[in-house]
Amino acid sequence: AKTFNILVLPGDGIGPEIMAEAVKVLKVFETPERKFELRQELIGGCSIDAHGKPVTEEVKQAALDSDAVLFAAVGGPKWDNQRRGLDGPEGGLLQIRKAMDIYANLRPCCSTSPSASITKEFSPFKHEVIEGVDFVVVRENCGGAYFGRKVEEATYGDDGRMGLFRSRDPTSYTSIRRSGTAAQPPWPVISLDKANVLASSRLWRRVVDKTMAAEYPQVKLVHQLADSASLILATNPRSLNGVILADNTFGDMISDQAGSIVGTLGVLPSASLNGLPGDKTLKTRPYGLYEPTHGSAPTIAGQNIANPVAMILCVALMFRYSLSMEDEAQRVEDAVRKVLDSGIRTSDLGGKAGTKEVGDAIVSAL
Amino acid sequence: AKTFNILVLPGDGIGPEIMAEAVKVLKVFETPERKFELRQELIGGCSIDAHGKPVTEEVKQAALDSDAVLFAAVGGPKWDNQRRGLDGPEGGLLQIRKAMDIYANLRPCCSTSPSASITKEFSPFKHEVIEGVDFVVVRENCGGAYFGRKVEEATYGDDGRMGLFRSRDPTSYTSIRRSGTAAQPPWPVISLDKANVLASSRLWRRVVDKTMAAEYPQVKLVHQLADSASLILATNPRSLNGVILADNTFGDMISDQAGSIVGTLGVLPSASLNGLPGDKTLKTRPYGLYEPTHGSAPTIAGQNIANPVAMILCVALMFRYSLSMEDEAQRVEDAVRKVLDSGIRTSDLGGKAGTKEVGDAIVSAL
Ligand SMILES: CC(C)[C@H](C(=O)O)[C@@H](O)C(=O)O
Numbered sequence A, B: 001a002k003t004f005n006i007l008v009l010p011g012d013g014i015g016p017e018i019m020a021e022a023v024k025v026l027k028v029f030e031t032p033e034r035k036f037e038l039r040q041e042l043i044g045g046c047s048i049d050a051h052g053k054p055v056t057e058e059v060k061q062a063a064l065d066s067d068a069v070l071f072a073a074v075g076g077p078k079w080d081n082q083r084r085g086l087d088g089p090e091g092g093l094l095q096i097r098k099a100m101d102i103y104a105n106l107r108p109c110c111s112t113s114p115s116a117s118i119t120k121e122f123s124p125f126k127h128e129v130i131e132g133v134d135f136v137v138v139r140e141n142c143g144g145a146y147f148g149r150k151v152e153e154a155t156y157g158d159d160g161r162m163g164l165f166r167s168r169d170p171t172s173y174t175s176i177r178r179s180g181t182a183a184q185p186p187w188p189v190i191s192l193d194k195a196n197v198l199a200s201s202r203l204w205r206r207v208v209d210k211t212m213a214a215e216y217p218q219v220k221l222v223h224q225l226a227d228s229a230s231l232i233l234a235t236n237p238r239s240l241n242g243v244i245l246a247d248n249t250f251g252d253m254i255s256d257q258a259g260s261i262v263g264t265l266g267v268l269p270s271a272s273l274n275g276l277p278g279d280k281t282l283k284t285r286p287y288g289l290y291e292p293t294h295g296s297a298p299t300i301a302g303q304n305i306a307n308p309v310a311m312i313l314c315v316a317l318m319f320r321y322s323l324s325m326e327d328e329a330q331r332v333e334d335a336v337r338k339v340l341d342s343g344i345r346t347s348d349l350g351g352k353a354g355t356k357e358v359g360d361a362i363v364s365a366l
């Protein structure tokens, strides 16, 4: 029997509730031939409370030893105005991204996923604007302004450069380079930067150019200024169909904005991987961390009203990218679609169901 | 008779054509008591061709000596892949912003401006989503990652800090502080940052907090993470009604995205001021540079098809903010609305009129 080791990190706020539903769904797929060994640990605020830091070395090691990590959400007012950055609750997430070297954050965005009925109701856009939208944002996740080592406040990088772009440091260079391998022909790659202003963006552009020319000469590569891209994403998103590649900061902005296509973060999962699906240089299936795109929603925590769908769809992404279980991934997505279309929804989606009822309904549909 | 000195910078691409229409409109307001002394100079690519740099010291001085600057657009493929950043065509704009110390970039965004009929047709959003949207983005324009002095490529700031946030440099600190004075009660101020990750954002937040508490204690101040803000702007933009305050980089992204509310950049002007309207510390009316939010559109240059509306609305903003001519500002805006509603539009707005015809129609309407 094959055993997958899954690290489960519920975190703070609504994290534990929605994770419980995801674990229920995961268990449906246990068979005599396939076991899931779950290890649950603290991250974020609850880890600060217990250990004085948002993630311990032990948990980082557990992540490295696992086949995949399920992460829910971190943070809350309790820890605001205390330590922030790498030492705050969100620092737990940043540190584990870095420790796992999961440099590629993928956010699929498709106007019919998870369910056309959800997009129709919740998208702020006119129907004809978003019809047929289908892209993946690939955000560089382990570099850029996010990871300048802090010598003193407001200093980026110990040698005075922004993290990703310390050009004397080959690892950071490699980290951009690898993001350039996202393409799955025939999708075009649309790379965002501000090369007209920022030297860091000019480096980004050169590396993307070189990588794409060397590894995917047949793939169409388009450079798009990041500010224009944020406008295009809101006016003609179909024209960005393909792989949207961006650094940590621009990627953070653009991937949140991408949530507007479907119109509700409550149903949007994401994957952070140590390699891109289809990357020829990768020896194994990419391992990764799977997290909903929404936050810890502390104001509604503990009331059985949080929407577990994004977290449950993380299980599908994990099946797809890390566990070679594509059929099972699709079964989860189909079950979610069926339940949402039938009207069994939490209140954020206009329904009356509780967190547990939605989870149970998805399990029944499976 | 009062004489206003206006520096006219047509720049590249469609710049000269649309500027010609703006100047026509400006001239309508000349009276025996009010003269406009226009001085036209090069900026951007055309200045690189003539002088080897995107803006000369003489032109910077002319800007400082003027009552206001009208700027059209810079850049084009001819100068791509040459020098970029401060030395490229866009560098002309960046340098003049810095020389004039016009630290506050204002982009008004209102769902009925310049004309409800335009928004209705061109906005990608469902009508109910954008009804009643009315905010101003105030972007810090002279600091941040944009102005790190370049010691070598990919180095930010000669002492290794990002421009705006060299905390030992009091001028950069002041530059954020002043942006904190945007509020016109009862509008709330919504300040964007990534204080959960970036030390620079935590400094930004502290300065905004302090300034607002000291100068506008009665104004509601909200801190909003920049990534969430980009999602909110696309899902519930009315909830951002007020003053949206952001640093150079986040402000660049968010103000371009804001163009999606109306749905076409062709009708959106912007102002860059050395002080905010209503700023009590300012001795005179703020002087500033007025520019359309669209670019130089080199592919359609010289064909009499570019839309001159945004450039013409820059004249209205100049009247309002720099020349104490509020009535005249409104007359320009009314004339533009009338012409657009009557269907006299360039092809980007689905019309058949040329650049000159639209300009002439607005002049007649006046
Ligand atoms: C929570 C925060 C550190 C994080 C980020 O900025 O990366 C979040 O916004 C995200 O996009 O995953």
Ligand SMILES: CC(C)[C@H](C(=O)O)[C@@H](O)C(=O)O
Binding pocket: A196, A197, A227, B090, B091, B093, B094, B252
């Ligand atoms: C042209 C460019 C330098 C400029 C900027 O990034 O500031 C533009 O995008 C803007 O927003 O005015």
